[in-house]
Each structure stands twice: as structure tokens, then as C-alpha cells.
Amino acid sequence: MTHSIHNITNNTRFHTEKDETILQAALRNGHLYPYGCQSGACGACKARLVSGKVEHIMRDPGVLSDDELEQGLCLPCQAVPLEDIEIEVKEIARAREIEIKTLPTRVREKTLLCEDVVQLYLSLPSTQTFDYLPGQYINILLKNGRERSFSIANTPTQAKQEGLELHIRVVPDGYYSPQIKDSVQVKAILRIQGPFGTYFLRKDENQPIIMVAGGTGYAPIKGLIEDALENDSKMPITLYWGARTRADLYLNEQAEQWANRIEDFTYIPVLSDASDADNWSGRTGFVHDAIAQDFPDAAGHSVYASGPPVMVNALKEVFKNNGLDADFFYSDAFDYAAENE
Template sequence: MAGTYRVTVEPLGKEVECAEDQPILEACLRAGVWLPHSCTHGTCGTCKAEVLDGDVDHGAASSFALLDFERDEGKALLCCAMPRSDVTIEGDVDAEEGVVFHPVRDFVGTVTVLEDVAVDTRRLVLELDQEIDFNPGQYVQVTVPGKDVVRTYSIASPPSQRNSIELHIRRTPGGLASDGWIFATLAEGDRVNLAGPYGNFFLREEREEPAVLIAGGTGLAPMKSMIRHVLEGDCDRTITLYQGARTVDHLYDQEFFTALAERHPDRFVYRPCLSEEDREGYLAGTVLDVLDRDKPTLSGHVGYLCGPPAMVEAAMRVLMGKRLFPRDIYREDFLDEAAKAAGTGVRSPLLKR
């Protein structure tokens, strides 16, 4: 059995038990001690922290996200680092006002819906063995059966729905979880191990500015959770969703969002965009082309971006060009193993969320 060590999180002075084969971030999130993180697989660098005392094994940290000299200076990626003694770390623990974080827990989900919704895109609904609490936009880690690996998928259902979660999965050719399992052998009735909630990308309830949501592919999932959450409540914040795909066959849930927009004309605007097909009822161009035509400036807005990292990066630049500051933009990059190997997912240390 693995030994355990004590991790002290400064400047909070909180102490957490951490097994020697458990990432420090994981132990903290399970104990209700929130620390910033995004990908949870050693790729983005968001969880970088100072090890003030003690030894850690850096695990699977990417050498791009944690450079050699940073290791030498005593830094670690907490989503990968495992303790080799009692450890004291200095985390970036500044809590955001009004945000309640929910501790990570384990769940067993039973597949109740598994359907193809667009080209290479599946909707998966899992009925959970216990109720889950999360902030809209957060994600779960799903264990790939028979392999010692997890993959991360954003929750598309709203937090009010606590007994089941909806996930949207895109097939990556040759991908272990998607191509090798979810699109191959997974079936209704199967049981799936998962843990959550994780992630810094969630709706900031305290920000009442009009919100612009930009989703590429299955980047729609966390946006769907946020939109449903807002529209279930009675706050009068307005949301515009830009949903992008190449052709109509790559787009999904249009009927759902069109109906929502008809039901909430003052609060929700839906902009489905097709970059490679002209079709009535859809806007021509990428989400960024359409946004550019729609909004000369975004001053006074807040932006949420999610999807493939290249799209998110391009959207970040467009939003900043339209007078949004980094503090007004929240992003989730769907970083995978290829991004980790290539070092393309490392966040600027100036971007904390």
C-alpha cells in the first residue's frame, strides 16, 4: 500500500494528506483546498507552484510546461507532482469573490444515452451513483477501462441536474479513449468510473456584463451547461452563443439552442456559423468571421472561449483586438496528448484562467 505524506499549502497554512502515488493537486481538490488548474495532465502550466520545503517526483509533467531551470528553482506542476516527503508548497490561492468550489469525488456512471449527434461526435449521458455538485463549465476525468489513463470531458448538463451528466465527445482518429473505446465498444448500460468536478473554466456568476460565448466543435459542452444554468434562473444577463462547425453535418444541438433563443429573446442570442457551407438559416464563415461582422467592439462584455487550442488562441486575439482585457476572457483549451508532446498548450503566466 502507498505511504502518505503531509502537504502544507501556504499561505493558507492548510494541511492535506497525500498518498505517494497521488498528485498533490488531486489531494488538495479532494480535501476541499482549491488551487488553480486547467488541463490536469501536465500540459498547460496553470498549476505551477513553488515547493518551499520537501521533495516531489515530477511525474508526467511536460518539459515545455515545466522547464528544467524551473525544476531546479523548486517549481512543480501540482497536477503531476507526487510527494516523496512531507512537503510545503506556496499556491496561488487568491479566491475569486463569490465563487464556491466543490471538492472532487469519485463516481460510477451508467450509460443511459449514447448517440451520434454530428460527424464524429457523440453525446453520452451517464446516470450517477450519487449526486454531483459543480460549477457550470467544469469537467470530469473519465477512466479508460483496462488502461491506467484518464481523459477529461466537460459537463454539458446544468448543475441543477445532479443525478446524471451529459458529455459531448469528438472522435480523435487513433485516440485511446474516443476512437478506441467511446466510438468502438462503449454501449448503453456500461458502467464508467469518473471523478470531478475539475477546472477553472466556469461561469462567473458575479459578472453581469453581456457574455459572448465562442464554441468550436465539442467546445459547445461547457457552454451548454452555462447557458442552461443562466436561463433556468431569473438574472437578466444576456448571452450570445457563437457555435462554429465546417458544415451543417458537423453541427449539433441547433434545434435545442434555436428553441431556447425563441423562448428567451431578451436574454439569449444564437449564432450558428458554417465555415465551409452556405446554407439558409446559418451564418457564413468561422465563428470569428461572424463575430467580427456582428460586433465592432466588445468593450463592456465578458468572453468565454472553448474548443480546439488553435481556435481558442485565435479567438483570444480577436477578443483582445475588440477591447477585451485578459481579465475579461475565460478560456478552455481542449489540450490532448499531441499538444503535450509538442508543447503547444503552455499558457502565458499572465493568463490565470
């Protein structure tokens, strides 16, 4: 049974196919709705259902609460229409269509950046093109239909030379990330699918940018910054990097070099768990508290935040209370895959 979806924000209409979610139908019909995890875990797709009924495949009350559901909000990545619906979604304008591909890649280079972060460069097949916007993510396809998402840390121009760059934190007891450290070797073949997500630089926004990375949330932030540099952007950038210890700032020198080299680029690392051995004289505490202190008024800024969901959620609260227009808050929460068996 197909149903019609009417987005009243831009007055567009399309139809679902059987059992399709709103997001799947939108993307299939060429409408770029905001999204992140696609698994009901990050809330990036949250939208207002104006009329009609939907059923959520999965709904975590921490992501879409009972109150929000009652107020008419829904998660398009999980909501399957049961009848014709009207919805309010601010669609994302994009410069070009980007095809989602499934490709074999080969590990070209593997480096341990610190005790628990591995940097991989994946070579793409020479006969294939792979287009993406820096900041988007790919899925590595595993056995048994499992997949894990990783953000791309470099630009398509750089990836043509060096391969797709990933920064992977090794999660103790995780299913896949320990394999990256222990058993995935140079020359291994990894199947990937992508690109996905709507976390990329909005180049038409002419206002100062606050970027916030938590841990390996630095990966997509690095992609965004390299993209801004390639495009000769003149927008002032303030980069915060929140980590536990000094060693976790695994590419600290790179961020310092940007700050030294680029006009209007400020770098503020913040450690939550610095030890005496770190000999740290910089900022301490949680990165969201540092930002609340530094930006009592964030009106007129664009914000990009990526990393652990708990950090992204804390930042949402900070920016709700300091004058930022919510339309200019872009985030990528590194949620865990839903199917841990």
C-alpha cells in the same frame, strides 16, 4: 520534504506534501486555484512565481515558453516547489465545497448526434449524490490507469432526472472515443471521477456574456446556458458556435430555440468549411475572426470559450487586443491526454 506556499494576492499560506504540485497542495487545502487539464497542456493555471524555486514535471514550451519561465511565470499543475515559495494567484470564490468522487455510472442513453458526435447520458447510482457546477468536467477511468476528460452538458437538476449528459467527438485513430461510438452500449458501466475544473458561470458578474463553442465545446457551453436559465439570469448572452459544416452544428435547433425564446439571447453559428450541399447563408470563416469583427471593443463583457486548443488560443489573442479585461476570460481547452501510447 514539505514547503510553504504563500499566495501574496490574498495573503494565505499552506504547505505541500512530498512531491506535490502547487495545484494539488492548494486544492487539498481548500484553495480553489484556476485550472483546466491538470496535465500542463492548457495554460489555464498559469501564475506568477514571486520568489523561490520550482521544478516543472512537464513543460511544453507552447504552453509556458522559455521567456515566460524567465519572467517568473509557472504552471501550478506541474510545478513542484523545491523550497518555500511566494506566488500570485487570483483564487476563485465558490458558493459551496464540492467533493471529488469516483463512481460507477451506467449508460442510460446513447445517440449519434451527427456522423462523429455521440451523446451519452450516464445514470448515477441511486444511493450516491454527485454535485458539480455546470461546465465542469469528469474523467472516464479506463484500463491501465488511462483516463479521458469530458465536459458535462447539463445541470445537476437535469442530471438527477436524465443522467450526466456528455457530447463526445469521435477522433479518428483516437484510443478511446472510437470505442464510445463502436462498442460502448446502453447499460455499459463506466467508472467516472470528478467533478474537475474551474470553467463555470460566474453568477456575480453583472455584465453581458460572450460564449464561444468550437465543435463539442458546445457541451460545457450548453451546461452554462442551462444554468443561467435555471437561475433566471437576465444577462444578455451572445453565443457563437464555430464548426466545419452544417452537420457539425449537431444541436443547432436547440440554440436557435434559445435565441427565439429568450430575450437578449443572440445565436451566431459560423462555418469554416461549408460545402455547396450545406446551402449555407450564415457566417463563414473562423469563429475568432467573426468575433474580432463583431466586437472591436469587448470591454465590460465576460467571455467563456471552450473547444479545441487552437480556437481557444486564437480567441485569447483576439480578446487581448479588443479591450477585454483578461480577468473575465474563462476557457476550457480540450487538450489531448498526455499519455498516448
